[in-house]
Amino acid sequence: MEGKADASPVTEADRAAERHLRALLAERFPNHGIWGEEYGAERADAEWLWLLDPIDGTRAFITGRPLFATLISLLHRGRPVLGLIDQPATGERWLGLAGQPTRFRGPFGGRPGTRRCPVLAEAELGCTSPDIFDAATRPRFERLRAACRRVTWGGDAYGYGLLALGCLDVVAEATLKPWDWGALVPVIEGAGGRCTDWEGRPLTLASGGEVLAVGDPALLQEALRVLG
Numbered sequence: 001m002e003g004k005a006d007a008s009p010v011t012e013a014d015r016a017a018e019r020h021l022r023a024l025l026a027e028r029f030p031n032h033g034i035w036g037e038e039y040g041a042e043r044a045d046a047e048w049l050w051l052l053d054p055i056d057g058t059r060a061f062i063t064g065r066p067l068f069a070t071l072i073s074l075l076h077r078g079r080p081v082l083g084l085i086d087q088p089a090t091g092e093r094w095l096g097l098a099g100q101p102t103r104f105r106g107p108f109g110g111r112p113g114t115r116r117c118p119v120l121a122e123a124e125l126g127c128t129s130p131d132i133f134d135a136a137t138r139p140r141f142e143r144l145r146a147a148c149r150r151v152t153w154g155g156d157a158y159g160y161g162l163l164a165l166g167c168l169d170v171v172a173e174a175t176l177k178p179w180d181w182g183a184l185v186p187v188i189e190g191a192g193g194r195c196t197d198w199e200g201r202p203l204t205l206a207s208g209g210e211v212l213a214v215g216d217p218a219l220l221q222e223a224l225r226v227l228g
Contacts, residue, residue, distance in 0.1 A: 073182030096186030114215030
């Protein structure tokens, strides 16, 4: 295990998984671009662009907690059209395709679908860690946290999968990169929710890294107002 410039850990498993995925995609889709967390971008301006995060939640992975996931997404002209959240330790997989219902496979069954929760005072909020916020984003998140029923910490991308199953109502995070959120958008929206930046705008490669996901679309405007 090594540390990156931002102090996040990286393992040989991260690198090996991304090398395998890149080789597979290059063989099958030679004209597509690929942008991965570990090895950077190739043809990032291509019409079709794959985003790869081989192990989202490496801290969980190296400490034996089954809250990590593999994220694979496909963007068409900058818009996420396919997203995969895969948790191999628990055997759970979410697949989102733009314009289609999200599909879910898990050892105990279950059907994807967000739950009705129209007001923040009743909402379950999820977030990976308070450490992801800086001086500008922390006060905004704290307002959202105070408005919700409670917050659950930890989970990385797995928390967004739980939102797509109706277990959480809101997830708000910052400092996310395109490979972090690319897979989330089709999964959440295909399950009935919404996924935007903190201004309510669609997520793009130019987004600043602040991500807001809500299970009930009726929550979006209240959450945006509270985030300010």
